[in-house]
Amino acid sequence: MKNPGSGNVMAPIPCKGSCHCGRVQISVQVPRIASISRCNCSICIKSGYLHLIVSREDMDLLQGEEDLSEYRFNTGLARHLFCRHCGIKVFYVPRSHPEGYSVNLNCLELDKNIHLKFKNFDGQQWEKNINSLLD
Numbered sequence: 134m135k136n137p138g139s140g141n142v143m144a145p146i147p148c149k150g151s152c153h154c155g156r157v158q159i160s161v162q163v164p165r166i167a168s169i170s171r172c173n174c175s176i177c178i179k180s181g182y183l184h185l186i187v188s189r190e191d192m193d194l195l196q197g198e199e200d201l202s203e204y205r206f207n208t209g210l211a212r213h214l215f216c217r218h219c220g221i222k223v224f225y226v227p228r229s230h231p232e233g234y235s236v237n238l239n240c241l242e243l244d245k246n247i248h249l250k251f252k253n254f255d256g257q258q259w260e261k262n263i264n265s266l267l268d
Contacts, residue, residue: 145191150241152221157197159223161187161236166248169238170266174256176206176213180222183238184254192224192234229266 145162152158163185170184171177177184202217210228215221227235238249255262 146244146247148241148243148247149195150223150236152197152216152223152240153219154216154221156200156218157216157221157223158195159236159240160193160195161185161241162191163187163241163243163247165246166250169249169251170254171251172254172256174259177256181239182222182235184227185236185238185241186227186230186233187236188233192236194224229263 143165145164148161148163150159150161167185170186172182172184176182197216200216200218201214204213204215205211206213208228210231212226213222214225216223221240222237223240224234224236227233229235243249254266
């Protein structure tokens with residue numbers, strides 16, 4: 134991957150993010166045109182989570198691993214990780230993309246050159262609609 138300053142106008146842009154108290158901090162390579170999913174499942178709707186799916190290579194946990202707690206529900210496949218101090222979920226391992234992460238857009242300091250494309254996902258009917266997330 135090229136450095137954003139190297140002349141590649143489509144190279145991802147590094148952005149930092151954190152939980153509310155700042156104990157959990159991440160760095161993410163965000164595509165310049167980023168696809169964001171709004172899910173209506175029970176946990177996303179209650180927490181206001183907006184999904185940016187990234188590969189494991191595109192996100193670094195800078196600090197706070199010891200401050201993370203885990204919550205699993207339903208199938209138990211998704212690893213919901215949240216700050217045990219302030220309760221904010223900065224990222225987690227989704228069952229839809231277990232090889233990557235879902236980063237909470239609301240926790241990122243986005244560069245002004247990133248264009249967001251929002252799409253709705255009917256997570257209340259997850260099994261029926263999962264293929265629309267994988268496109």
